Amino acid sequence: MWWVVVVVAAVAVLATYLTWTAQRVDRLHDRSAAAARALDAHLMRRAAAAAVLAEERQSPELYAAARIALDAVPEEREAAENDLTRQLRSVPLSSDEPRDDAVIAASRRLGLARQVHDDMAREAHAARRRRVVRILLLTRRHDRPQFFDIDDPTLAPAAAVVGPPPAAGVAG
Structure with missing residues (x-):
C-alpha cells in the first residue's frame, strides 16, 4: 500500500514540474x-524625432534615412535603423537644443530597449533548448523570438572645445 502513495507523490511532483515549466516557457x-x-515603439520614436530634426x-539625407526607417518592413528594419544611426552620428x-536633446534621449532609450529585447529573446531561446x-x-504555440542586431544607437552630444586639447607627454 505504501508504494501507491509513493507513485501518486511522484506523479504529483512530475505534473507540478511540467506545469511550472510550461508556464515559464509561456511567460518568457x-x-x-x-x-x-516596446523596441518597435522606441524605434518609431527615434525615427520620428530624427525626421523632425532633419x-x-x-x-x-537625414530625412530620407528617417523616412526609410519609419516605413521599413520587418525584413529591412535592421539595415534601415543602422543607416539612420550612421546619419545621426554625422550630425x-x-x-542645449530641444530637438537635439529629443533625438539623444530617444537614442538612449532605444539602446536600453534593444538590450532588454535581446535579453528576453536570449532567455526564451535558452528555455526552448x-x-x-x-x-x-511546449513551444509549438510560440514563434521563435528574433534578435535585433543593430549598431549601438546611443548618441552623445558634441563636446564644446574651449581651448586646445591637452598635450600627452611625460610629466617633468
Whole structure:
C-alpha cells in the first residue's frame, strides 16, 4: 500500500514540474513579445524625432534615412535603423537644443530597449533548448523570438572645445 502513495507523490511532483515549466516557457515568450513591441515603439520614436530634426536642419539625407526607417518592413528594419544611426552620428548634436536633446534621449532609450529585447529573446531561446521543452513540444504555440542586431544607437552630444586639447607627454 505504501508504494501507491509513493507513485501518486511522484506523479504529483512530475505534473507540478511540467506545469511550472510550461508556464515559464509561456511567460518568457510573452515577455519577449512585449519587449519586441516596446523596441518597435522606441524605434518609431527615434525615427520620428530624427525626421523632425532633419526638417529643422534642412538635411535631406537625414530625412530620407528617417523616412526609410519609419516605413521599413520587418525584413529591412535592421539595415534601415543602422543607416539612420550612421546619419545621426554625422550630425553634430547639442544637448542645449530641444530637438537635439529629443533625438539623444530617444537614442538612449532605444539602446536600453534593444538590450532588454535581446535579453528576453536570449532567455526564451535558452528555455526552448531544454530537453523537456523540446520533447513535450511546449513551444509549438510560440514563434521563435528574433534578435535585433543593430549598431549601438546611443548618441552623445558634441563636446564644446574651449581651448586646445591637452598635450600627452611625460610629466617633468
